Amino acid sequence: MRTRLGGVYYLLAWTLTWGFSAAPTLHLAHGLIGIAFFALMLLLRLLHRLPGEQTPQTLQRWLDRHWALILLTALAWGSVHAWTLNNPLFARSWLIATLGTIAFSTALAYSFAMSRRRAIVALLLLYLPGLLALASQGPAQHPTLITLGFYLSYLCLALNRSHHEYHDTLGLELKLLAQQQALEHLSRTDSLTQLGNRHQFNNLFPAMVANARRQQTPLALVLLDIDFFKRVNDEHGHASGDACLSAFAALMRQVFRRGGDALLRLGGEEFGVLMPDTSLAQASLLAEQFRQALLEQGVEIQGRRQPLTASLGVGCFDALQDDSAEAFFRRVDAALYLAKGRGRNRLVQAPACNGPLQSSSAPLS
Numbered sequence: 001m002r003t004r005l006g007g008v009y010y011l012l013a014w015t016l017t018w019g020f021s022a023a024p025t026l027h028l029a030h031g032l033i034g035i036a037f038f039a040l041m042l043l044l045r046l047l048h049r050l051p052g053e054q055t056p057q058t059l060q061r062w063l064d065r066h067w068a069l070i071l072l073t074a075l076a077w078g079s080v081h082a083w084t085l086n087n088p089l090f091a092r093s094w095l096i097a098t099l100g101t102i103a104f105s106t107a108l109a110y111s112f113a114m115s116r117r118r119a120i121v122a123l124l125l126l127y128l129p130g131l132l133a134l135a136s137q138g139p140a141q142h143p144t145l146i147t148l149g150f151y152l153s154y155l156c157l158a159l160n161r162s163h164h165e166y167h168d169t170l171g172l173e174l175k176l177l178a179q180q181q182a183l184e185h186l187s188r189t190d191s192l193t194q195l196g197n198r199h200q201f202n203n204l205f206p207a208m209v210a211n212a213r214r215q216q217t218p219l220a221l222v223l224l225d226i227d228f229f230k231r232v233n234d235e236h237g238h239a240s241g242d243a244c245l246s247a248f249a250a251l252m253r254q255v256f257r258r259g260g261d262a263l264l265r266l267g268g269e270e271f272g273v274l275m276p277d278t279s280l281a282q283a284s285l286l287a288e289q290f291r292q293a294l295l296e297q298g299v300e301i302q303g304r305r306q307p308l309t310a311s312l313g314v315g316c317f318d319a320l321q322d323d324s325a326e327a328f329f330r331r332v333d334a335a336l337y338l339a340k341g342r343g344r345n346r347l348v349q350a351p352a353c354n355g356p357l358q359s360s361s362a363p364l365s
């Protein structure tokens, strides 16, 4: 916004410089051309909005065009300043033009230091024509020339400092952003298995249920609970229990591979998979594949294959019977409970509306 409104001051400075010259009407054409030019630059800056689709390439192109406008305006003002210094009719108002040059170059040194090279070019375009005009006018203008020269050297130092401050602040902000993202990732992730954690489930589940209800698309939930996990801990130790949980999660990643699926550790040895756009039949097929794979492969503990099984409950959101996300969860959890009760190492489908519970310890057909 600041860089867009900068154009107003160029327009104003030229209007004053021309308006307070000895005979503005004598230079009517120059005056009007100047006003039209700076008004056009102002308009172009105002209309030059950030691109809708912001990729590094589109943003770079936007920045290049914006700098082109800034450099063109700086060159125009530098030329105007030099012209007024060389024109006796502007003797009354050349101070306005000189103050304009000082003000514009100061603003530039402090506000556009992100790109040091371009800002220095803009500074020189603003400043040098006036200095050259003063130098050509002989010793009478030397005091002003020397003072403006000193000020230019100060501006170069200030620009350099602003450039470093800008990049230090940017670096700090990027570091903070990366830390914030890392913290967010940590807060959503189970540190042992690197699956989503309960907190992530609590965020995702109601949102996915609401979406399934609104869009009338299927949403499947698979709950998985390792059988007799306590024994693994008791027989092989807690560290082996942890390794077993990690291996279980790795197998889940192999079977539930679709990008949209959310794989989660809900706590202890209980896991869940949220599968948007997936029917009960599709989810049951995959869940059964997982049960089979676990039964056949077991898990590797201390370099040895150990048998391991899991009980699974699977269900699909049904707007008619699930009046809330909790109700849907309870229905699938009840299916998992049944799978445990019926002897473990099996999958139980939470029935669709009033349908019978289906149980399997063999692949579902």
Ligand SMILES: Nc1nc2c(ncn2[C@@H]2O[C@H](COP(=O)(O)OP(=O)(O)OP(=O)(O)O)[C@@H](O)[C@H]2O)c(=O)[nH]1
Residues within 6 Å of the ligand: 192, 225, 226, 227, 228, 229, 230, 231, 233, 237, 238, 239, 240, 241, 242, 245, 267, 268, 269, 340, 344
């Ligand atoms: N190693 C390890 N063990 C855990 C972790 N979280 C929970 N447990 C253990 O998981 C075991 C769960 O035991 P139970 O709830 O009796 O379940 P189970 O032995 O799997 O029996 P069923 O589920 O009925 O088949 C307990 O011994 C917990 O200490 C963990 O992060 N690491």
